[in-house]
Amino acid sequence: MFKMHIVDWSNRQAYQDQLERYFRVRHEIYVSGRQWRQIERPIPLEIDAFDTNDAIYLLGIEDDGTIAGGSRLVPTLKPHLLSEVFPMLVDGEPPRGADIYEWTRFFISPSLRRSGSPSRAAGVVLCGLQEASxxxxxxxxxxxCEAFWPARLEQLGWSVTRLGQVLNHPDGRILALLIQVSEEALASTRLAYGLDDASVIA
Structure with a gap:
């Protein structure tokens, strides 16, 4: 099974090829697959306003360099999706803090998805998110996120707070959450996906 790699500004040069593949997979999933036309560009790379020098990428990389999955973390003290695009999803002000990051662009490569059953690849990315955090x-x-996510995360043992009401958006029913990072959530996610206690971070 693949490992998760933490990529930030300090080591980005070493991951240039993998990052390009990551942005291509994002385009395949979000533009070609989900038809998110507002982020479509002339080239098949899905890059938005929050792919800045402050972004941290969690890349699931197979031994052959294939991108198996990924996520992005953006510091909430800087502009981010909830503060700039969807503040209406929060009752009050979007949460900000030095130890609060926004989680976006979670995906599993289409070839690793399992219809009707949990994907072990999804477990690796979710464990990688908790472990890296x-x-x-x-x-x-x-x-x-989509409105089905709170129940799914709670089933994994994650502590989730709904920040506001569900919004009917052209891309689906969405809402904003605040998730607690914890060793307990990491352990319960490993158990749910049948992963051992070994680190999923490279």
């Missing part, structure tokens, strides 16, 4: 000193994650 713990190692980076991130205590909470905000996220804009």
């Amino acid at each position: 713990l190692s980076l000193g991130i205590g909470q994650l905000s996220v804009v």
Whole structure:
């Protein structure tokens, strides 16, 4: 099974090829697959306003360099999706803090998805998210997501707070959450996906 790699500004040069593949997979999933036309560009790379020098990428990389899955973390003290695009999803002000990051662009490569059953690849990416957040000193994650996600995360043992009401959006029913990062959530996610206690971070 693949490992998750933490990529930030300090080591981005070493991951240039993998990052380009990652942006191509994002285009395949979000533009070609989900038809998110507002982020379509002339080239088949899905890059938005929050892919900045401050972004942290969690890349699931197979031994042959294939991108198996990914996520992005953006510091909430900087402009991010919830603060700039979807503040209406929050009752009050979007949460901000040095230890609060926004989680976006979670995906599993289409070839690794399993219809009707949990994908072990999804477990690796979700465990990687919790594990990387713990190692980076991130205590909470905000996220804009589809309305089915809170129940799914709670089933995994994650502590989730709904920040506002569900919004009917052209891309589906969405809402904002605040997620607690914890060793307990990491352990319960490993158990749910049948993963051992070994680190999923490279």
